[in-house]
Amino acid sequence: MYFKLAWRNIWRNKSRTFITLIAVSIAVVLSVLMMSAKNGVYENMIKSLIGDFTGFAQIQSKAYVDDSSIDNVLVFNDDLKAALQGISAIDGFSPRIENFALAVSDSSNKGVLIIGVDVEKEQKYIGLKDRLSDGELIDLSDDQVMIGSGLSERLQAGVGDTVVLLSQGYHGSTAAGKYRVKAIVNFGSPELSNQLVFLPIQEAQTFYGLENMYTNIILHFKDNDDVRQGVNKLNSVLGQELVARDWEELAPELKNMIETDKMEGYVFMFILYMVITFGLFGTMLMMLSERKHEFGVLVAIGMKRVKLAVMVWLELIILSILGVILGSVISLPICTYFHENPIYFGEEMADVYEDYGLEAMIKFSLDPSIFTQQAIIILLISSMIAIFPFIRLLQVKAIQQMKA
Amino acid sequence: MKVIETINLSKIFEGVVPVHAVNQVNLSIEDNEFTAIVGPSGSGKTTLLNMIGGLDRPTSGTIKVNQIALNELSENELINFRLKHIGFVFQSYNLIPVLSAKENAEFVMLLQNIPAKDRIARVEALLKEVGLEDKMNNRPSQLSGGQQQRVAVARALASKPDFVLADEPTANLDSKSAENLLDIMHRLNKEEGITFVFSTHDQRVIDRARRVITLEDGKIISDVIQHEN
Numbered sequence: 228m229y230f231k232l233a234w235r236n237i238w239r240n241k242s243r244t245f246i247t248l249i250a251v252s253i254a255v256v257l258s259v260l261m262m263s264a265k266n267g268v269y270e271n272m273i274k275s276l277i278g279d280f281t282g283f284a285q286i287q288s289k290a291y292v293d294d295s296s297i298d299n300v301l302v303f304n305d306d307l308k309a310a311l312q313g314i315s316a317i318d319g320f321s322p323r324i325e326n327f328a329l330a331v332s333d334s335s336n337k338g339v340l341i342i343g344v345d346v347e348k349e350q351k352y353i354g355l356k357d358r359l360s361d362g363e364l365i366d367l368s369d370d371q372v373m374i375g376s377g378l379s380e381r382l383q384a385g386v387g388d389t390v391v392l393l394s395q396g397y398h399g400s401t402a403a404g405k406y407r408v409k410a411i412v413n414f415g416s417p418e419l420s421n422q423l424v425f426l427p428i429q430e431a432q433t434f435y436g437l438e439n440m441y442t443n444i445i446l447h448f449k450d451n452d453d454v455r456q457g458v459n460k461l462n463s464v465l466g467q468e469l470v471a472r473d474w475e476e477l478a479p480e481l482k483n484m485i486e487t488d489k490m491e492g493y494v495f496m497f498i499l500y501m502v503i504t505f506g507l508f509g510t511m512l513m514m515l516s517e518r519k520h521e522f523g524v525l526v527a528i529g530m531k532r533v534k535l536a537v538m539v540w541l542e543l544i545i546l547s548i549l550g551v552i553l554g555s556v557i558s559l560p561i562c563t564y565f566h567e568n569p570i571y572f573g574e575e576m577a578d579v580y581e582d583y584g585l586e587a588m589i590k591f592s593l594d595p596s597i598f599t600q601q602a603i604i605i606l607l608i609s610s611m612i613a614i615f616p617f618i619r620l621l622q623v624k625a626i627q628q629m630k631a
Numbered sequence: 632m633k634v635i636e637t638i639n640l641s642k643i644f645e646g647v648v649p650v651h652a653v654n655q656v657n658l659s660i661e662d663n664e665f666t667a668i669v670g671p672s673g674s675g676k677t678t679l680l681n682m683i684g685g686l687d688r689p690t691s692g693t694i695k696v697n698q699i700a701l702n703e704l705s706e707n708e709l710i711n712f713r714l715k716h717i718g719f720v721f722q723s724y725n726l727i728p729v730l731s732a733k734e735n736a737e738f739v740m741l742l743q744n745i746p747a748k749d750r751i752a753r754v755e756a757l758l759k760e761v762g763l764e765d766k767m768n769n770r771p772s773q774l775s776g777g778q779q780q781r782v783a784v785a786r787a788l789a790s791k792p793d794f795v796l797a798d799e800p801t802a803n804l805d806s807k808s809a810e811n812l813l814d815i816m817h818r819l820n821k822e823e824g825i826t827f828v829f830s831t832h833d834q835r836v837i838d839r840a841r842r843v844i845t846l847e848d849g850k851i852i853s854d855v856i857q858h859e860n
């Protein structure tokens with residue numbers, strides 16, 4: 228009945244209730260759209276830079292962390308393999324050799340990042356095959372390479388052309404090789420697209436003069452929410468020389484950028500919600516003074532003031548829940564639409580994004596936490612606002628209020 | 632048995648000129664009485680009833696309801712006391728606008744945590760008693776003043792109070808509705824032994840009262856039993 232009473236009281240002043248509802252839901256819609264777009268960008272960033280390239284976590288030798296020289300490699304022995312298999316969150320792992328080199332073609336040269344990969348093993352997680360714009364995937368026995376599409380343009384080298392790679396090998400040896408381009412790989416991130424060269428892992432070992440040694444081991448997780456935990460577990464068993472690092476450590480710039488951008492979003496949201504807070508507060512004050520007499524009567528006939536306060540609190544909470552629901556109902560289809568039909572930018576914005584190594588598109592996120600976050604914020608605000616009438620109603624004096 | 636007893640009860644409203652709204656009133660009301668408090672405007676009727684009802688506190692003196700001294704109760708205890716012991720009927724009805732007649736009468740029982748089944752049965756009986764069995768689901772705005780006041784009587788009785796206090800219950804009613812309300816109150820008093828204390832200006836209402844207490848300038852100037860029923 229208290230709920231019924233609160234519910235009916237909400238609809239006593241229909242136009243005011245509607246205005247309040249609309250204000251709350253506009254705030255929810257704007258916040259949701261903004262967060263959905265932002266999170267979509269982050270998800271895309273993380274997917275294209277981390278998921279499709281760095282991996283959500285890696286094992287490296289501690290020396291390699293400080294100095295990513297080809298000399299600071301790690302040995303992938305049975306102990307390490309056993310340790311990895313012992314962690315249930317890890318679905319798979321694949322060793323890589325990553326190092327810098329100079330690529331030279333007939334017409335040009337460029338510094339590149341060589342990635343020695345076990346293509347077959349990584350295929351399941353990274354999906355290189357889907358990224359080929361020309362040619363065919365390299366396989367383990369190949370002595371050919373795949374290069375990023377940006378790099379291909381820079382070097383003016385397409386499928387079938389030859390590039391020469393030069394670098395320093397293990398312990399000061401010279402690394403040099405001549406490779407035919409077997410495929411062109413498309414990476415959303417221009418930074419990657421401009422400098423990646425994929426070699427089959429054995430060929431990379433030969434190139435750098437490494438035997439059963441790698442620069443890092445990419446870890447693949449069943450669920451990316453478990454990365455942190457898996458990494459911590461792994462670090463407790465890895466021993467002195469090796470360390471597992473998650474993507475936030477591997478790509479701190481990306482993490483920082485996301486954090487900074489999120490902060491901006493929060494500032495905007497804060498301002499938006501401040502406005503809503505004042506609006507709700509005003510509604511509440513009006514309601515309180517309009518119903519002064521009625522509150523007096525209720526206390527006169529024996530309603531405990533705490534109950535009265537709870538009833539009014541309930542009214543505010545119900546009102547804000549309705550606002551959240553309305554806001555979510557409006558924004559969900561919009562987010563879904565832009566999730567399925569991402570927005571692509573024009574030239575200018577695209578440049579900005581590409582500076583960050585990103586594809587110039589916004590694919591809205593449908594992460595449920597975006598919606599629950601708004602709900603929680605609104606509920607917190609209205610609970611906070613409700614403190615005021617709560618305290619006031621605890622002091623109601625029937626006789627004085629009834630005179631009003 | 633004494634239901635209400637006041638001893639040297641006074642209320643002074645401070646101001647530029649302090650007003651002795653109730654002045655040394657000694658009064659006792661027994662179970663089953665049907666008492667009118669009368670007197671000219673400003674004589675202190677409302678102030679007296681408010682103090683008896685635990686809505687207002689005296690400046691000096693004591694009020695006892697069923698031997699319990701109201702002075703000793705805290706504000707929250709008073710609220711609870713009103714809920715359990717006193718039924719109120721106000722001049723301007725004061726029903727809850729968003730609740731139906733039935734729900735309004737039910738409300739005080741809800742506050743007393745009476746189970747839903749018992750509430751419904753009692754409310755229906757009470758509304759029948761005040762002749763509103765066909766208006767149970769109407770909201771106050773869909774009822775006439777007389778009907779609203781009858782709902783208020785049903786609400787006052789719903790909590791099974793020791794007595795019902797009514798400050799000018801008929802003041803806003805036309806004479807026919809007033810007559811009708813009086814009939815109901817009278818019958819409840821006679822048949823169910825409900826104690827009524829009400830203030831009024833209306834001579835016809837005064838005539839129906841068994842006992843009439845007259846106030847003037849906050850003092851009782853006469854206290855007569857007019858007739859036995």
Ligand SMILES: Nc1ncnc2c1ncn2[C@@H]1O[C@H](COP(=O)(O)OP(=O)(O)OP(=O)(O)O)[C@@H](O)[C@H]1O
Pocket residue numbers: 644645646650651652670671672673674675676677678679
């Ligand atoms: N809150 C108050 N502050 C100051 N004076 C008050 C207050 N309430 C009542 N009074 C004064 O106390 C006196 C008694 O008032 P009260 O309302 O009890 O009279 P009443 O007999 O009920 O009058 P009426 O028949 O007009 O309802 C009046 O002089 C009134 O002005």
Ligand SMILES: [Mg+2]
Pocket residue numbers: 676677678798
């Ligand atoms: Mg009065």
